[in-house]
Amino acid sequence: MTARVDRAILEFDRALRAVAGLQAAERPSPAAGVQEGELDAATREHAAALMRVNHVGEVCAQALYQGQALTARDERTRASLEQAAREEADHLAWSAARIRELGGRPSLLNPLWYAGSLALGIGAGLLGDRWNLAFLAETEHQVEEHLRGHLERLAPEDARTRAVVEAMRSDEARHRDTAIALGAAELPPPAKLAMRAMAKVMTTVARRV
Ligand SMILES: [Fe+2]
Ligand SMILES: [Fe+2]
Numbered sequence: 001m002t003a004r005v006d007r008a009i010l011e012f013d014r015a016l017r018a019v020a021g022l023q024a025a026e027r028p029s030p031a032a033g034v035q036e037g038e039l040d041a042a043t044r045e046h047a048a049a050l051m052r053v054n055h056v057g058e059v060c061a062q063a064l065y066q067g068q069a070l071t072a073r074d075e076r077t078r079a080s081l082e083q084a085a086r087e088e089a090d091h092l093a094w095s096a097a098r099i100r101e102l103g104g105r106p107s108l109l110n111p112l113w114y115a116g117s118l119a120l121g122i123g124a125g126l127l128g129d130r131w132n133l134a135f136l137a138e139t140e141h142q143v144e145e146h147l148r149g150h151l152e153r154l155a156p157e158d159a160r161t162r163a164v165v166e167a168m169r170s171d172e173a174r175h176r177d178t179a180i181a182l183g184a185a186e187l188p189p190p191a192k193l194a195m196r197a198m199a200k201v202m203t204t205v206a207r208r209v
Helices: 001-020 040-071 077-101 108-127 129-153 158-183 189-208
Strands: none
Touching: 040 077, 040 108, 040 129, 040 158, 040 189, 077 129, 077 158, 108 129, 129 158, 129 189
16 A cells, blocks of 8 residues: 555656656766757747657656556566666656756647647556557657757757757667567557557657647
């Protein structure tokens, strides 16, 4: 019982930190030691907007992983989800820091994104580990594709933003492989399409608000 209460408090603390952008990173930012490029105002603004979208993605990742770790039945699965969640916490901190450096601000709707994703994560978790992992594998796949797109859109001279996005992209690819190795099912195509549609709404709104 006490362990449960402790865990609930820990998760709640993590939720507040995610939403407030106060997450501390375990690993140093990939931008550390990378020289700041000569960026004009429009380039900075564009990069800040893209990073705001990525930050929202990472807020959602926190909630998704939290929801799924809460419902995962298999101990090994839960441990892997928790490891990935710690890496997502790094992404959260790195992208928040880069937004600040670029002079932008995180999405005002973060509490909303968080709550929606937590519900989704718990929902996926309730379907059982195989489907839970399937949802995760597909999410990571779509996020990786999305980050790849950002690498094409970011200015070549914006080396610091690019370093962060590239490191996140490579982690997401690994998270997907982990989910598959743990026995993820393959989602039916309509589910994948629905996820893309939802992601589209989220990224479109987050670019502005
Ligand atoms: Fe991430
Ligand atoms: Fe990930």
